[in-house]
């Protein structure tokens with residue numbers, strides 16, 4: 142990644158200002174720098190729609206874009222040719238959308254993906270739906286056939302805005318070359334303002350090719366978009382009183398906490414008032430899991446102690462969570478004794494699934510600060526905290542790793558965690574491996590956990606690792622913990638990782654099953670392994686080598702630590718084919734719609 | 748499992764040895780007394796939305812209803828006095844929390860400017876065109892008079908009437924006309940406006956909207972508006 146590190150962002154005004162200040166002592170040098178700065182800061186004027194589109198991205202500070210070329214998007218790519226935005230050509234548009242999504246999660250600003258019309262645009266749909274479910278900021282730019290052809294089933298025409306309406310925060314069909322840049326600016330602003338999400342601008346070829354000299358407006362959301370930052374003080378006061386009087390309080394931190402950069406205030410709040418903290422899956426990293434107050438993740442495959450705590454609390458402070466069914470289990474038995482204080486930026490999340498007794502609409506960081514100011518005394522909950530600690534030891538996540546059995550997946554996840562730093566980023570596919578990655582990696586920092594939560598998209602892991610790598614700091618390791626089935630879905634992305642020499646390590650937890658399905662078949666379908674037994678898998682280490690990546694294989698416990706060390710040390714993409722126990726299953730488990738407190742610890746408890 | 752002797756899983760007290768809380772929630776996620784189960788019954792109500800008059804807005808709104816499985820009775824859209832604005836009027840039948848969700852989800856759509864649930868006393872009208880066999884013109888006209896129906900077309904064999912009013916009135920008219928033989932019917936959905944100086948759904952002033960959003964939410968969640976009786 143040295144090339145990337147050396148790159149200077151031309152849109153960084155601060156840096157230019159700094160240059161000028163330091164150089165002012167030497168008049169000659171200053172004139173030179175100014176002249177240079179000038180040629181950089183006043184780029185050549187916009188001459189057509191496509192240039193206006195790229196200018197909008199540059200104005201918004203975009204540094205990277207992920208995409209695939211094609212007929213209808215060619216004018217935009219032509220304009221990109223002269224830009225300082227680094228484009229990463231993906232092997233498939235689905236990968237472009239996942240990479241942009243992961244970029245958005247790690248960088249905290251929208252990731253950009255580009256695709257041509259028709260098949261290019263439809264290939265983005267899974268990634269858009271994924272970002273939409275997880276409220277990740279992302280902007281998709283799609284080519285479209287010329288407006289004269291729209292509606293006539295022209296070559297590579299798809300009603301892209303029609304197809305993507307249900308899976309985007311907002312989308313726009315651009316119809317005016319003078320407006321097209323502003324459409325993109327607005328899409329950019331909308332993607333991260335309020336509740337983040339993916340936006341899309343569909344760009345007909347004639348619109349991007351048409352002459353225009355109109356510069357795009359600065360990124361700004363449309364007038365009809367209103368976001369409430371601060372919650373109603375009266376309800377804050379009532380909620381604060383409820384917290385002060387709680388016997389069994391618990392905080393539930395969701396992905397919104399990370400998106401709102403509210404992890405710090407939530408940590409302070411929890412620690413000051415000694416309130417046990419549970420996270421949702423997207424909330425992993427919002428609170429350090431090695432802290433005594435941490436109960437870790439609740440839900441279907443959450444820890445037993447988190448599920449006991451969420452079931453038995455009397456006051457639940459849910460922040461930036463949408464109470465997804467994988468978290469709540471059956472509604473009837475979800476935190477049935479708890480009064481709910483719900484903080485969310487999106488009013489529609491309040492009382493959608495679980496009724497909120499104290500609805501607090503606003504930005505998570507702002508509202509937690511409001512609450513912090515309003516809570517005068519900490520709840521008296523010594524007994525409750527002791528109970529939580531007791532549950533932590535009763536339902537500890539300790540597992541067996543008998544020497545005479547194949548390698549257990551939990552052991553591999555822990556070994557990867559140990560071999561990397563605290564700020565290492567984990568991406569995953571979807572399945573058992575994803576759940577082990579939630580359970581056995583100790584997350585301590587926000588924006589280090591990148592996974593497909595709401596949509597559950599197999600194949601997310603590798604393209605997400607590419608996006609995360611591009612957004613990450615150079616000293617942050619990027620580890621993709623993948624399943625064999627998930628990896629097969631998007632492994633063509635290895636060609637991108639090799640071409641761009643991206644330092645990522647993929648650990649494929651290979652069980653030659655689509656394991657999560659096999660687990661459910663064992664539990665609920667009499668062990669009939671219909672279409673879940675792959676029986677044969679390619680040798681992923683050799684496959685990696687065919688792509689030009691480094692390949693490793695693990696068969697035994699003795700190989701684990703050394704091989705992982707080597708793969709992580711390798712400067713470039715590497716793939717470890719880890720042959721794990723094919724029978725290994727994920728526990729605890731709350732069967733769908735079940736009672737969180739009744740989680741099974743073994744199959745016969747289901 | 749292939750290996751019977753190897754049972755995977757975690758340690759800890761089994762489910763039956765764990766305490767369970769006494770409380771329960773209903774389907775809408777509201778805590779209830781398990782002894783007296785309280786579910787919200789669906790009710791019919793009218794929601795009016797002021798939207799930007801732009802292509803695709805109706806598709807966006809109707810797509811929202813179908814993909815979220817909201818039970819829509821009727822949906823109409825038409826221009827307003829302002830060329831850039833259109834009004835969507837929807838009749839829905841849902842339990843209170845569902846109605847609350849519909850309003851919030853509608854508000855989230857970018858082209859939607861404001862959303863309001865109308866009071867039970869709002870003015871509500873539908874229109875129907877009814878084409879009947881007119882072999883007995885006198886009798887047909889007598890029925891038309893009874894329902895204030897206007898003749899809009901007549902031929903030696905048929906007469907077509909326009910009837911406006913509340914849904915019950917139109918239903919009754921259609922039923923009475925059926926004695927003559929109805930050839931075709933075309934009906935609109937319902938359209939509505941609030942009474943008097945009350946604004947149906949207007950652009951909210953910005954500072955107002957922000958501070959009232961969660962208050963409104965709390966009021967709604969505590970005390971739902973009264974059930975609308977059908978007129």
Ligand SMILES: Cc1ncc(C[n+]2csc(CCOP(=O)(O)OP(=O)(O)O)c2C)c(N)n1
Nearest residue numbers: 572573574597599624625626627655656657
């Ligand atoms: C695109 C997609 N197709 C199907 C599924 C359904 N599904 C969920 S988990 C799973 C098995 C995943 O297998 P693998 O990636 O090998 O991971 P493992 O469970 O074995 O760790 C499947 C098929 C999905 N989540 N995503």
